[in-house]
Amino acid sequence: MPSRTVVVTESVSRDIKIMNRGVLDIFPLALATVPWGVLCGSLAITVGLTPLQAQLMSLLIFAGAAQLASLTIMGSVGSLSSMFSSTFVISSRHLLYSAVFREHVSKSSLSLRCSIAFFLTDEMFAVTCAYMAKHKSFSAVYALSSGITFYLIWNISTFAGIVTGQYIPNLEHLGLEFAIAATFIAIVIPSINNRSTLVSVVTSGLSAIILSIFIEEYALIVATFIGMFCGYLTNDNYQKKEKINE
Amino acid sequence: MNNFWLSLLGMSFITFFCRFFFFSKTVPFELSPKVKRVLSYTAPSVMTAMWVPIVFLGHQESSGDFITSPFLIAGIATIVFSLLMKNTLAVVVFGMSIFGLLKIFL
Numbered sequence: 001m002p003s004r005t006v007v008v009t010e011s012v013s014r015d016i017k018i019m020n021r022g023v024l025d026i027f028p029l030a031l032a033t034v035p036w037g038v039l040c041g042s043l044a045i046t047v048g049l050t051p052l053q054a055q056l057m058s059l060l061i062f063a064g065a066a067q068l069a070s071l072t073i074m075g076s077v078g079s080l081s082s083m084f085s086s087t088f089v090i091s092s093r094h095l096l097y098s099a100v101f102r103e104h105v106s107k108s109s110l111s112l113r114c115s116i117a118f119f120l121t122d123e124m125f126a127v128t129c130a131y132m133a134k135h136k137s138f139s140a141v142y143a144l145s146s147g148i149t150f151y152l153i154w155n156i157s158t159f160a161g162i163v164t165g166q167y168i169p170n171l172e173h174l175g176l177e178f179a180i181a182a183t184f185i186a187i188v189i190p191s192i193n194n195r196s197t198l199v200s201v202v203t204s205g206l207s208a209i210i211l212s213i214f215i216e217e218y219a220l221i222v223a224t225f226i227g228m229f230c231g232y233l234t235n236d237n238y239q240k241k242e243k244i245n246e
Numbered sequence: 247m248n249n250f251w252l253s254l255l256g257m258s259f260i261t262f263f264c265r266f267f268f269f270s271k272t273v274p275f276e277l278s279p280k281v282k283r284v285l286s287y288t289a290p291s292v293m294t295a296m297w298v299p300i301v302f303l304g305h306q307e308s309s310g311d312f313i314t315s316p317f318l319i320a321g322i323a324t325i326v327f328s329l330l331m332k333n334t335l336a337v338v339v340f341g342m343s344i345f346g347l348l349k350i351f352l
Binding site: 024025028049053056057060061062063066067070074080083084087088091092093094095096097098099100101102103105106113114116117118120122125126129130175177178179180181182183184185186187188189190191192196197200201204205206207208209212219220223224225226227228229231232235 | 249250252253254256257258260261262264265266267268269270271277281282283284285286287288289290291292293294295296297298299300301302303304316317320321324325328329332334335337338341342345349
């Protein structure tokens, strides 16, 4: 059956294309987090963890901000409960990401859902959403390949931090986080194609600045919610539809 | 550090729980169309809540001035460039080069 073989190779080569896209798209974002990975590794050693324990944090927890916060708490002999609550507050935004992807993965197998969930980071969410907006469809291949690329680079940079320990110059003061800002700007600004998206961007940005002065820990998640609701409330199409239904 | 293994286990569970929660089939409710509409603003809102503090508050970390902050100037340049050009990679490369140059010369 030659025709079937052709179909199979075609879909395989399409998957490889999507895979390459995913790897390429997340690459600048992954590079931007290298200093934080290095910092996670070296800070873990400073706090008194063994190299194995330090690496396991990046291998299993795989959440930069939560890892850094917990290492700081460990360093100051903090309690387990404060470590867990800060991890939950910092990770709560991932609940939103999983809600957004829910309808796209609901028919997938448990193992595929688990893998996508495990590799679900801010950066993977960002590039996958951009891909979805562009191609009007969710791609598990894209999500996984970008997520795994990010995972590898995160763990390699943690390893580098473990090996070099305290000999590392202050990488975090180089301002490499600007790469994250530049990438998110490049994704967000061109995606503003209607008034309600503009409203959600402006309100979430303004509240992020104001809130980070008062409640730094919760600023990100609260600002995100404010932006989402303001966008929803100013969506003309939806309001019109509701009136028609009435 | 006996507590380490417990904290590692706990934190791995919490982060995975947050990422998997709505993928679970045992979460019984279906998300209503209204919730889905609110959720459709997740990506622009969360990304903006991340990049805005870097651009507008980045000067605080290096204790520099607001107006001459490389974060601010390069950030605004990136915004302008992203309006002119739709290619994500080109915008990122442009933004990073401006930032790098400002870091060296300011």
